[in-house]
Amino acid sequence: MEYRDAKSKFIQTWGALGSQWGINKTMAQIHALLMVAPEAISMEEIMEELQISRGNASMNLRALMDWGIVYKELKPGERREFFTAEKDLDELAVKISRERSRREIKPALKVLKEVSSIEGGTSSEEKHFIDQTTKLYDFVLKADNVLEKITEYKDNWLTQLLMKFMK
Amino acid sequence: MEYRDAKSKFIQTWGALGSQWGINKTMAQIHALLMVAPEAISMEEIMEELQISRGNASMNLRALMDWGIVYKELKPGERREFFTAEKDLDELAVKISRERSRREIKPALKVLKEVSSIEGGTSSEEKHFIDQTTKLYDFVLKADNVLEKITEYKDNWLTQLLMKFMK
DNA sequence: AATATCTTTCATTTTTTTTTGAAAGTTTAG
DNA sequence: CTAAACTTTCAAAAAAAAATGAAAGATATT
Structure with missing residues (x-):
């Protein structure tokens, strides 16, 4: 080519x-x-x-x-x-994930917290809603934290991460 | 509410x-x-x-x-x-990442390999192109591998991942 | 084998997103 | 201050994506 x-x-x-x-x-x-x-x-x-x-x-x-x-x-x-x-790929990926976290994940978490905190109704439908959105909140929060931790490893975070899994 | x-x-x-x-x-x-x-x-x-x-x-x-x-x-x-x-969130996330890898990352890798493999030209412009796309290929390949490894941890992979970073 | 119940398809319409380009804005220079 | 060289803005146009709904396809029932 x-x-x-x-x-x-x-x-x-x-x-x-x-x-x-x-x-x-x-x-x-x-x-x-x-x-x-x-x-x-x-x-x-x-x-x-x-x-x-x-x-x-x-x-x-x-x-x-x-x-x-x-x-x-x-x-x-x-x-x-x-x-x-930005030509450094580690840096590029870090910037993109921080920005997406700030723009999308954080606001989504806010909503998840809100909707999962309604007064526990009586119907099983409501119970399931609260249960599922709470789980979702916990999951997304955890994922966001992992992402934050990973990108704190300034240099070569990806390589280091891969190592952790190769052992 | x-x-x-x-x-x-x-x-x-x-x-x-x-x-x-x-x-x-x-x-x-x-x-x-x-x-x-x-x-x-x-x-x-x-x-x-x-x-x-x-x-x-x-x-x-x-x-x-x-x-x-x-x-x-x-x-x-x-x-x-x-x-x-699918209501299990670990399972949901695993399915989504596997599917995105298959549909988007893998094809992108193919193109990156292709374009980074052109005959090394003489101009510094071409050299830089080859260098940058090669780096990109390596980076994306590594990221894809990490993702694959992570999602192999069938259950509670997210929690386990967080642990690794908490130590 | 005709009918009833439900699902899929796809040409057309609607909505949303992106792009254009000319006017307004900004900055530097003389 | 005014002109020249650029950049940004934004209403309108174009393009792309998504939604509609009616006809065609299934599949079960009588």
């Missing part, structure tokens, strides 16, 4: 994968493009390479920066802004 | 969460409904409770069954079909 084709295939695949994980296609594609770019690139270049509009590029770059996985870089003497992606 | 409201809030929240994880809203809602139902329920009831059409219910139930997290149950003497969800 040619380099051009490989790059394009990588960007397309990453984009498609993004959709399956609740991230929009363009956002994932921009991220992919920046991941394999040896140095920071401008918005103009991103638009050109992915064939997208200025507004689209601007909004998705902003979203990536909100996730903390893409950085703005200013080159001296240059008016335009350049962008780079 | 009233039981009715709690149940509705739970279903809504689960549905919204589903969207963020690349699962469609109705599918997640049906799953939520079945999770808290003390016993198997019919398609008619699902349609009624969630206010959705027959076709929608049918397709999403089928999808849930393809994921292996909802089962069809036949009641003796009954013509209609009834449905239940």
